[in-house]
Amino acid sequence: MKNIKILGTGCARCRATEALVKAVAQEKGVEITLEKVDSLPEIIKHGVLSTPGVVIDGRVVHAGGVPTRSEVEGWF
């Protein structure tokens, strides 16, 4: 079970990132818990400078822009 956080204040790119992560996880049969973080102090504490950011099990794996599909596949 992987815990995934999507950091972002609700922009279109954040929603696209969320949908992509969900789709890839399902495809690969990986169980995940998905959490959306939209509080600014919380986002900043992760050290992310540009959103959307993706955090897996407490580690920032991506920041800024929608990740590519192959990048997301590499996380699982």
Add this chain to the structure above:
Amino acid sequence: MNWSTIAKPSAQLRQWLIGLGLGIVLWLAAYSQLTAFADALVSAAGLSRQTHFGEAVHFFFYDTPKVLLLLTGIVFVMGVLQTFFSPGRTRALLSGKREGLGNLLAAGLGIVTPFCSCSAVPLFIGFLSAGVPLGVTFSFLISAPMVNEVALALLFGLFGWKVAGLYLAMGLLVAIVAGLVIGKLKMERHLEQWVRDLLAEPIEQMTAEQLSWLQRLRAGGAHVREIVGKVWPYVLIGIALGAGIHGYVAEDFMASFMGRDVWWAVPAAVLLGVPMYTNAAGIIPVVEALIGKGAALGTVLAFMMSVIALSAPEMIILRKALQPTLIATFAGVVALGILCVGYVFNWLL
């Protein structure tokens, strides 16, 4: 599965380079034939450039491919360049820089660092937490949205390199001077309390990852798909509108109320720009139409800068981290800078 997705990275890079070389040759060939293309289309349709309609059609079929070609080329180069300047790297470059030199560097880096106003607050606080002075951070925050590749590509395509260069220089100047002024005013205590609390403790600093050339080229391609894919309808509509005005509206229609002799036109243009929020692609074709009909260049550039740099939605985003006094100072200083640019242009040209 597509064979290219399982090919080795080195083979993929070779494919990219060959594709890029072919692309450059095709691009240059197409760019050199723009007039011939428009002429051929107009005469194939049995139209003459002597008529209003024929002239409008020629204008449309000359400007559209030209602007789209320029946009694609510049956006691709920028997409590759941006991979060298992630926000984290830019922050490291600016960290600990003194005011003055720092403002200059910040405004310059604002052009090449990817920036989206939706992450203005994390970026703002991230810069401050790494020891970038407040005024230097503002120089970056003003330059990044205002001096962008879409604005420069469109200005270059529609008005030529002189106007594009002037816009670049003036945009940087406004960002540098406004940042210097905000820095001198010592406004750190006008940050919201939660921001000051956050800055009091150390914040984790993400390190940038190393990218390969294949990834950089791919980023360029993705940037083209994202930006050109988003703005092309605006470009088309804008040029169609411009073509119509070009053919039909009287030459000096705008001169009476946006001409250089109208002293109140510049402040009016700046004020009018604040509530408007659009990307550069949406505003520049309108700008072209205004200038074509006798509006003064300074007035119109001031309008454009105000629309892009002083947008109400971005202030609302920044309001979460900045107290009203600081927001008002920021808006006031930038507006004053744009005002000066408008007057200087009208007076010089």
